[in-house]
Ligand SMILES: Nc1ncnc2c1ncn2[C@@H]1O[C@H](COP(=O)(O)OP(=O)(O)OP(=O)(O)O)[C@@H](O)[C@H]1O
């Protein structure tokens with residue numbers, strides 16, 4: 001068990017090399033990855049395609065071995081097995097036998113985890129309810145849509161009421177309603193005191209539910225910390241849309257505030273530092289413009305993500321663990 005720390009998952013200096021084929025050079029896909037997930041939090045592990053998220057999760061699940069470094073869950077090295085009944089896992093591309101129904105497949109997984117029948121009879125309807133599949137519980141999975149199958153996958157990961165849940169792209173392929181449903185399931189888990197690590201590149205979902213994130217790019221952690229720390233209040237800009245702004249006034253405003261306006265029919269759109277909004281609006285109204293909308297724009301995780309992915313790789317990351325290679 002975790003002793004004097006609330007770290008539930010710890011990944012320390014993990015390196016992973018793959019040999020793509022016989023005689024081919026080894027390819028390093030994780031370069032000394034270090035991060036930790038605390039008790040009771042929702043942790044977002046985000047990065048572009050091919051960054052190493054699934055590889056890291058496979059190492060945590062004990063499916064593949066790291067080339068170097070250590071990983072532990074609930075204080076146990078991931079090569080051990082006695083803690084495994086306490087973890088749930090949704091793989092990236094789960095496969096379910098198509099001729100079974102959702103109720104049958106959940107019963108199958110509940111049996112696998114050694115759940116007695118009385119408990120299964122209670123737990124499975126509860127889970128079906130939770131992932132909103134009661135109406136389809138007795139239909140074969142081959143008739144399910146992608147979103148429904150994804151929800152079966154999430155229910156499967158939760159069948160034995162695990163303490164720590166690992167989800168590889170839980171929102172993948174879901175429409176906005178499906179994503180909201182999965183977000184609600186994850187928030188319920190946190191409310192019940194569980195710890196969740198999810199791989200994703202849907203940043204909106206991360207902003208909505210995650211407590212902390214790590215951003216991995218090219219097998220290296222580039223940022224790690226509370227989501228709020230990446231969305232500083234001070235860093236606010238405002239989007240302003242004006243109509244009927246005379247062209248000469250537009251040019252003057254662009255020069256004065258060092259901004260660029262984009263035309264949208266008879267409207268112009270601009271982004272301006274928060275502290276100049278009042279001045280800009282005063283001058284624009286004085287020149288005969290009308291205000292269509294004024295929208296504060298917080299710096300989003302997406303902005304950070306894009307700048308991180310595009311930035312060249314340099315030295316050790318802030319707060320992230322580096323560097324083994
Ligand atoms: N078994 C393997 N053999 C060789 N290379 C592999 C193997 N598994 C993964 N890789 C490579 O490791 C890198 C990381 O892959 P990984 O699946 O961990 O990325 P990911 O962050 O999960 O991406 P995605 O968002 O697309 O799921 C990729 O370049 C991938 O090609």
Ligand SMILES: [Mg+2]
Pocket residue numbers: 053054055092168199
């Ligand atoms: Mg992946």
